[in-house]
Structure formats: C-alpha cells, structure tokens
Amino acid sequence: MKKLRENPLLLSAVIAIVALVASFWLLANPRSTLPFLLTLGALLAALLQPIPKWLKILIGGAILLLVIPAAGFKNSFLFELGIQTGIYAAMALGLNVVVGLAGLLDLGYAAFFAVGAYTWAIFGSPQANEFMPWKIFPLPGEYFYLFMLIAVVVAAITGVVIGSPALRLKGDYLAIVTLGLGEVVRVLANNLDQPINITNGPQGITPIQRPPIDWFIALLEKFGLQLSRAEAYPLFFYLLVLVIIGIVTLVNIRLDRSRFGRAWIAIREDETAARAMGIPLFPTKLLAFATGASFSGAMGALFAAKQLYVSPESFTLIQSIMILVMVILGGMGSIPGAILGAATVTILNVDLLKSASDYLNNLRNAGFTLDLGFFKYNFANLPNQLEPAKYERMVFGLIMILMMIYRPEGIIPERRHVLEMKKEEA
Amino acid sequence: MLEILIQLLPSVLLEGLILGFVYAMIALGYTMVYGVLELINFAHSEIFMAGAVAGAETFILLKGAIANPFLLLALALLIGGTVAAVVAILVERLAYRPLRKRGTTNRLVPLITAIGVSFFLQDLVRLIEGLWHNAFYRRYPSFAVFEATYNLPNWIGVLVIALTVWVGFWVLAYFGDWLLRRFAKRAPAKGRTLSWVAAGLTLVFLVLYRHVVFTDLGMTIQMKSILVIVVSLAMLYGLNWLVHKTKLGIAIRAVAQDAQTASLMGIDPDVIVSRTFLIGGFLGGVAGVLFGLLYTLVHPYVGFIPGIKAFTAAVLGGIGNITGAAVGGLVLGMLEMLGGTYLTFLTNGAMGTEYKDILAFMILIFILLFRPQGIIGQQLGEKV
Numbered sequence: 001m002k003k004l005r006e007n008p009l010l011l012s013a014v015i016a017i018v019a020l021v022a023s024f025w026l027l028a029n030p031r032s033t034l035p036f037l038l039t040l041g042a043l044l045a046a047l048l049q050p051i052p053k054w055l056k057i058l059i060g061g062a063i064l065l066l067v068i069p070a071a072g073f074k075n076s077f078l079f080e081l082g083i084q085t086g087i088y089a090a091m092a093l094g095l096n097v098v099v100g101l102a103g104l105l106d107l108g109y110a111a112f113f114a115v116g117a118y119t120w121a122i123f124g125s126p127q128a129n130e131f132m133p134w135k136i137f138p139l140p141g142e143y144f145y146l147f148m149l150i151a152v153v154v155a156a157i158t159g160v161v162i163g164s165p166a167l168r169l170k171g172d173y174l175a176i177v178t179l180g181l182g183e184v185v186r187v188l189a190n191n192l193d194q195p196i197n198i199t200n201g202p203q204g205i206t207p208i209q210r211p212p213i214d215w216f217i218a219l220l221e222k223f224g225l226q227l228s229r230a231e232a233y234p235l236f237f238y239l240l241v242l243v244i245i246g247i248v249t250l251v252n253i254r255l256d257r258s259r260f261g262r263a264w265i266a267i268r269e270d271e272t273a274a275r276a277m278g279i280p281l282f283p284t285k286l287l288a289f290a291t292g293a294s295f296s297g298a299m300g301a302l303f304a305a306k307q308l309y310v311s312p313e314s315f316t317l318i319q320s321i322m323i324l325v326m327v328i329l330g331g332m333g334s335i336p337g338a339i340l341g342a343a344t345v346t347i348l349n350v351d352l353l354k355s356a357s358d359y360l361n362n363l364r365n366a367g368f369t370l371d372l373g374f375f376k377y378n379f380a381n382l383p384n385q386l387e388p389a390k391y392e393r394m395v396f397g398l399i400m401i402l403m404m405i406y407r408p409e410g411i412i413p414e415r416r417h418v419l420e421m422k423k424e425e426a
Numbered sequence: 427m428l429e430i431l432i433q434l435l436p437s438v439l440l441e442g443l444i445l446g447f448v449y450a451m452i453a454l455g456y457t458m459v460y461g462v463l464e465l466i467n468f469a470h471s472e473i474f475m476a477g478a479v480a481g482a483e484t485f486i487l488l489k490g491a492i493a494n495p496f497l498l499l500a501l502a503l504l505i506g507g508t509v510a511a512v513v514a515i516l517v518e519r520l521a522y523r524p525l526r527k528r529g530t531t532n533r534l535v536p537l538i539t540a541i542g543v544s545f546f547l548q549d550l551v552r553l554i555e556g557l558w559h560n561a562f563y564r565r566y567p568s569f570a571v572f573e574a575t576y577n578l579p580n581w582i583g584v585l586v587i588a589l590t591v592w593v594g595f596w597v598l599a600y601f602g603d604w605l606l607r608r609f610a611k612r613a614p615a616k617g618r619t620l621s622w623v624a625a626g627l628t629l630v631f632l633v634l635y636r637h638v639v640f641t642d643l644g645m646t647i648q649m650k651s652i653l654v655i656v657v658s659l660a661m662l663y664g665l666n667w668l669v670h671k672t673k674l675g676i677a678i679r680a681v682a683q684d685a686q687t688a689s690l691m692g693i694d695p696d697v698i699v700s701r702t703f704l705i706g707g708f709l710g711g712v713a714g715v716l717f718g719l720l721y722t723l724v725h726p727y728v729g730f731i732p733g734i735k736a737f738t739a740a741v742l743g744g745i746g747n748i749t750g751a752a753v754g755g756l757v758l759g760m761l762e763m764l765g766g767t768y769l770t771f772l773t774n775g776a777m778g779t780e781y782k783d784i785l786a787f788m789i790l791i792f793i794l795l796f797r798p799q800g801i802i803g804q805q806l807g808e809k810v
Contacts, residue, residue, distance in 0.1 A: 099534070103534065105534050105537060105538070107541070165791050165795055166791070168795060169794050169795075171533045171534070171537070172465075172466045172533070172537055173794055175466075175541075176466065176734070177790065177791055177794065179734070180734065180786075180790060180791070181787065181791075183783065187780050187783060188784075190780065191777070191781065194777075195773070317730075321541065324538075324541075332534075383557050383560050384560065385552075385553075385556025385560055385561070386553075386556065386557065390552075391549045391553065393545040393546070393548050393549040394545070394546055396542070396545055397541075397543065397544070397545030397546030397549070398542070398546055399542070400541060400542025400545070401521055401539055404525065404535050404536075404539040404542065405524045408532070
C-alpha cells in the first residue's frame with residue numbers, strides 16, 4: 001500500500017484500471033449493488049488520491065457523465081439515487097458551513113429545506129389560488145429557476161429570523177433551540193391549512209410544476225438519443241443536480257478560503273480569542289447560519305419539483321439528523337468529506353437498507369431453511385418487524401456514537417480539525 | 427365567553443399540575459446530569475421511554491397473577507425505574523465515559539454522542555418490542571380503581587381562580603410599574619404595594635363575576651392522577667433528602683462543584699457520575715410509568731416530546747438546581763395546559779393542540795434569552 005502511494009504512475013494505472021473494470025461491470029449488471037459501489041469507490045479514489053489532474057477529470061467525467069447515465073437508462077433507480085445523493089450532498093455542504101466551519105450545532109436544518117420546498121410548491125401548484133386574489137396559479141414551469149433563487153433568499157431570511165434569537169445562545173442551548181425551532185416550522189407547515197389555507201396541512205401539496213425540458217429533449221435528439229418525457233426527466237434532474245453540486249462546491253471552497261471562512265473557523269476554535277481579534281461574533285455567526293440555510297432552500301425547491309409532491313412528513317427531525325450524520329461521517333469542516341458522507345448515508349438509507357429488507361422478505365416468503373447441522377432456522381418464522389429499512393434511526397445513532405468515540409474528525413478529516421479533536425485537555 | 431374561560435380555569439390548571447409533576451420528575455434527570463457533567467443528556471428522553479415501556483410490560487405480564495392494582499402499580503414503578511436506571515448507567519459507561527477518558531476540547535463531541543444514543547435507543551426498544559410481540563405499541567391496561575373519579579369541593583376551585591387572577595393582576599401591576607419606572611422615571615414601587623394592588627383588583631374581580639365563580643365548578647380528579655401526585659411528591663422529597671442529608675448526596679454535590687478537588691478528598695468521580703445517572707434514570711423510569719398510567723399508549727418514540735418539555739422545564743426553573751426543576755416542571759405543565767386549551771377555544775379550533783408544543787419552545791427561547799439562570803436562579807440553590 002505504501003509502495004503504491006509513493007509511485008504515482010502505478011497508482012494512476014491501478015485506479016484507471018479499477019474504474020474501467022467497474023464501469024463495464026456496472027454497464028453489464030445495472031441492477032446489482034456491488035458494481036455500482038465499486039464504480040463509486042473508483043470515482044472517490046480518483047478524486048482523492050494524488051494522481052494527475054487530467055486523469056482525475058477524465059475518470060470523474062466519464063463515470064458521472066457517461067457510465068452512470070448509461071446504466072441509468074437500464075435501471076432508473078440509479079438516477080433516483082444520484083439525484084438524492086446530489087440533493088443531500090448540497091445540503092451537507094450547507095450544514096458543513098454551519099457545523100463544520102462555524103462550529104454551531106444546528107439540529108433544525110430540515111426547516112430551511114422545508115421553506116425552500118414550500119416556496120416553489122405553493123406557487124408552482126394551484127395551492128396559491130387558495131389565498132391569493134388573482135387566479136393565475138400554477139405558475140408555468142419556466143418560473144422554477146426564478147423560484148430557486150427566491151427560495152435561496154427566503155431560506156436565508158428564515159435563517160436570519162431563526163438565528164437572531166438562537167445564535168445569542170451557546171453550544172448546547174443553541175442545539176436544543178434550533179431543534180425546537182425546526183419543529184416549529186414543521187408544525188406550522190402541518191397546521192397552516194386553517195384559518196387560511198396556505199400549506200394544505202398534512203395532506204401536502206400536489207401536483208407541482210416541473211421546469212419544461214422540450215429544449216433538452218431536442219438537444220438530445222441532435223446527439224441521436226430519442227427519449228420520451230418520462231425518460232428524459234430523471235436524466236435532466238440528474239445533470240441539473242450535478243451542475244448545482246459543482247456550483248455549491250465551488251462556493252464552499254471559495255468561502256472556506258475567504259475572510260469569512262477564516263472568521264468562522266476562528267469562532268469555532270475560540271470565541272473569546274476571535275472577538276479579541278476584532279471579529280464581530282453575532283453577525284459572523286448569523287452569516288454562517290444564513291449561508292447554510294440558503295443552500296438548503298435551493299435544494300428544497302429542486303426537491304419539490306422532482307418529487308411533484310411535498311408534505312410536512314418530509315421535513316422531520318430525522319431529516320435534520322440525517323444531514324448532520326453525513327457531515328459528521330465525512331468530517332466536520334471537510335468539503336470532500338461532506339460529499340462522501342452524503343453519498344454514503346444516502347446509499348445506505350435508500351439502497352442498502354431497503355435491499356436488506358427485500359432480501360429478508362424474500363427469504364421469509366420462500367420459507368428458506370438455514371441448516372448448519374447444529375443450528376437450524378426456518379426463515380418463515382422470522383418476525384416481520386425485522387426490517388432493516390425501518391431502523392434508520394438505529395443506524396444513524398450508531399454511526400454518530402461510533403464516530404464520536406473512535407474517529408471524531410471524520411473519514412476525510414479537515415487538517416485543522418485533527419489536531420483539535422485529538423488534543424488532551426490541559 | 428369569558429364566563430366559560432373562568433369556569434374552565436380550575437380544571438385546566440389541575441390537569442396542568444398533574445402533567446407538571448411528570449415533567450418535573452423527568453427534568454430532575456436532566457438537571458442532575460447537567461449539574462455534574464455540564465452535559466445535556468439528550469438520551470434522557472429515551473431513558474424515560476424505556477421506563478414507560480418496561481412498566482407497560484410489567485402490567486401486561488402480571489395482570490393475571492396479581493389481583494391488587496396498587497401492588498401491581500408498585501411493582502411496575504419499581505421495575506420501570508430499575509430498567510431505566512440500568513439503561514442510564516449503561517449509556518454512561520458505554521458512550522459518555524470513553525469520551526471523558528479521552529478528553530476533548532470540542533464541546534460538540536459529547537452532545538452529538540448524546541443525540542446518537544437517543545436515536546439508537548429509540549430503535550433498539552422498537553427492535554426488542556418488535557421481535558417480542560411483533561408490534562411496538564403497548565397499551566397500559568385500565569383498572570376501575572384507577573379510573574374512579576372523585577368530586578373536589580367547590581371552595582378549592584374558587585381558591586384556584588382567586589389565586590390565578592391574583593397572579594395575573596400582580597404581573598400586570600409589575601408591568602405597569604415597570605412602564606412608569608421606564609418612561610415616567612418614577613421610583614419603583616415596593617413589592618408589598620404591588621401585592622396589595624393585585625389583591626384589591628382580585629377582590630373587585632370576584633365581586634363582579636360572583637355569578638360565575640361561585641357556581642358549581644365541577645372539578646373532578648381521577649384516582650390515577652392522585653397517585654401521580656402522591657408518588658411524585660414522595661420521589662421529589664426523597665431526592666431532596668438524598669442529596670442534602672446522605673453521604674452520597676454530599677459526594678454528588680462535591681463532584682458537581684469541582685471534580686478534581688473531590689477526587690483529592692477520596693471521592694471517585696466516575697462512581698459518583700454513575701450513581702448520578704442511576705438516580706436520574708430511576709426517577710425518569712418512574713415518571714415513564716406514571717406517564718403511561720395517565721395517557722395509556724406508549725411506544726419507542728413516546729419520549730421525544732416529553733423529553734424536550736422536561737428539558738424546557740429544567741431550564742425554566744434553572745438548570746442544575748433540584749428545586750428549580752420541580753418548580754419549572756409545574757409551571758410549564760400549567761402554562762401548556764392553559765395555552766393548549768385556551769388557544770383552541772379562542773380561535774374556534776383554528777389553532778390546534780399542536781401549537782402548545784410551539785408554546786413550550788417559545789418559553790424556552792424566551793427564558794434562555796432574558797433570564798438564562800431560570801426562575802429560581804443559581805444564586806439561591808446550590809448546583810447538584
């Protein structure tokens with residue numbers, strides 16, 4: 001392993017070959033999980049290992065733009081997985097600004113996601129007719145892009161509104177207050193169908209307009225791809241998400257290295273010292289909060305358009321915790337870490353746990369008998385409460401506990417963080 | 427309209443008081459751990475839930491064997507408390523102690539661990555219950571003795587109304603005085619003057635509304651509510667005795683004040699922390715059984731909302747302070763019941779009961795911003 005690291009040529013060759021093999025395997029078996037994971041592993045290795053930049057771009061571009069879409073046409077679940085991963089990765093990057101850089105534990109992050117989702121859902125569906133005097137809703141799909149920007153602004157404003165009282169508090173109290181305010185947003189979404197029907201309460205809002213893609217289908221036809229609308233939408237959203245992830249990552253990197261980024265890190269490390277250096281504490285924290293919120297708001301609008309349906313169910317505490325787990329798993333403050341964490345948790349949650357459930361269900365329905373000689377078990381007796389997909393809380397909880405005990409700096413630690421987390425208390 | 431609101435007042439406050447006792451007992455667990463470790467033990471709501479579920483199992487399993495409901499309840503309380511205490515000790519040993527031993531300067535690490543433990547325990551209980559019964563909702567059986575309703579004499583209701591109105595007028599008078607002080611630059615009035623003004627206004631109120639106040643207010647109380655009050659009072663009194671009069675209590679207070687110095691005096695902080703979790707967990711478990719007795723349905727996710735409320739209560743009273751936790755619990759319980767009932771009533775059902783949860787969060791934020799030391803404050807009671 002060490003030898004491999006010291007020889008960049010060999011390393012590049014190994015990664016390229018693995019990527020190639022994995023890609024062909026995935027294209028041959030688009031429905032099985034293992035080649036998909038291997039392909040992602042190759043992608044990750046290409047991006048993180050010290051290999052030439054052109055090779056990184058080549059492997060990354062080939063896998064993201066060719067292999068996964070090509071496999072996705074045979075198994076549309078891959079698109080779903082990719083879109084969800086992208087949405088969560090963008091949110092994890094947003095939360096990374098709040099938790100990772102500024103060190104403010106926000107347990108109500110899904111609230112901003114909800115605000116963004118409802119911003120487009122209400123005006124992109126007939127819902128707005130309920131309380132608006134002019135009956136022009138739903139707005140046509142072209143407005144989606146405008147509303148993504150509006151969602152960013154609205155979410156940032158919500159961030160300021162929630163942050164203004166909450167950010168005057170420290171550490172533990174901040175966590176519990178943001179948790180409470182996050183619940184407040186969900187309760188409001190659940191109850192604002194009376195006296196004026198704004199959110200349509202627990203039934204949720206549907207159908208929501210999607211951005212029009214006729215130009216996209218026409219564009220694909222020029223490349224010789226004939227796609228129906230239903231086939232083109234997943235590809236369109238997948239590519240849109242990729243673009244957004246690119247923008248968000250770029251913004252994140254720039255922020256990290258900006259004056260604000262350094263100010264946030266200074267506050268995280270030592271508030272008193274940061275203040276002594278002339279950093280205004282409250283406005284800087286508020287800026288971090290609003291920045292994080294705006295990322296989440298944009299993804300909320302996208303989520304509403306993709307899903308065609310929003311309801312308060314989608315914005316519970318478990319969502320906030322899931323995004324937090326992504327940030328923790330990858331490493332607080334680390335940008336590649338946040339993306340890796342988002343990918344891991346999404347795949348775990350959407351794919352692996354569900355596959356495990358299906359697997360157990362199949363065994364149960366088939367009445368399969370495990371016979372090890374000394375141990376005999378008929379799977380027909382398996383209690384049907386045993387469904388891994390329903391135990392996401394246990395999985396998330398376990399990840400949080402184990403990471404905090406054994407590797408608090410995360411899988412891909414940020415350099416500055418390693419020193420701090422491991423330091424003995426004086 | 428106002429007549430109905432006044433007549434409802436005693437019953438609503440009594441309900442709130444009963445709920446408040448449950449909150450107070452959970453709040454003690456938060457406050458004791460916070461006092462010793464300065465850690466918000468997020469998992470305490472799940473320790474409470476474990477007690478509630480264990481109590482339900484005890485009731486269901488032993489219902490056929492033991493005929494006397496009171497004996498059954500005593501057993502359920504004991505088992506629920508013990509199970510919760512064991513869970514609390516295990517959580518401390520397996521999740522929190524490794525962090526303490528390693529030592530970290532990052533305040534987020536223990537907090538994130540606590541949240542993780544909380545989520546883990548929810549699904550762990552669900553898994554156990556699911557494998558055992560193939561369902562994870564458990565119902566407390568009902569007993570005619572516990573459900574029996576007793577009428578309360580009318581003068582209690584009148585007294586409650588008079589006291590509430592007096593408190594209301596006192597707050598108004600205080601606010602008026604504050605306005606005068608702030609804008610008319612008047613010297614502050616004496617507390618006694620404010621009290622007398624409020625008392626006078628209350629008398630006027632009682633005379634004006636005598637046809638409402640001095641009628642049949644129909645206050646009733648159920649046997650199980652009486653049991654809740656009796657058990658919680660006993661527990662609160664017992665805890666107070668334990669912390670102030672026993673050697674263990676002195677050791678706990680010593681560790682809370684300064685763990686390093688305490689260890690120089692021959693106290694092992696780890697043992698004391700473990701005991702603190704034991705006591706807090708036991709109280710949480712007992713509160714869980716009482717909660718189940720009151721509201722019948724329990725499940726692995728039942729702890730979340732009462733947990734947050736109890737934490738609010740602990741902060742409201744002044745976190746780290748035992749009397750504060752009790753006072754905070756009672757005040758929050760009553761405020762919540764008042765808010766929940768009157769909001770729905772005044773808006774004709776437009777603002778549902780879910781808004782009362784918002785009320786609790788608003789109180790929490792308000793207290794943290796304007797009086798972070800809580801009602802009782804740290805200057806009066808010592809940290810535990």
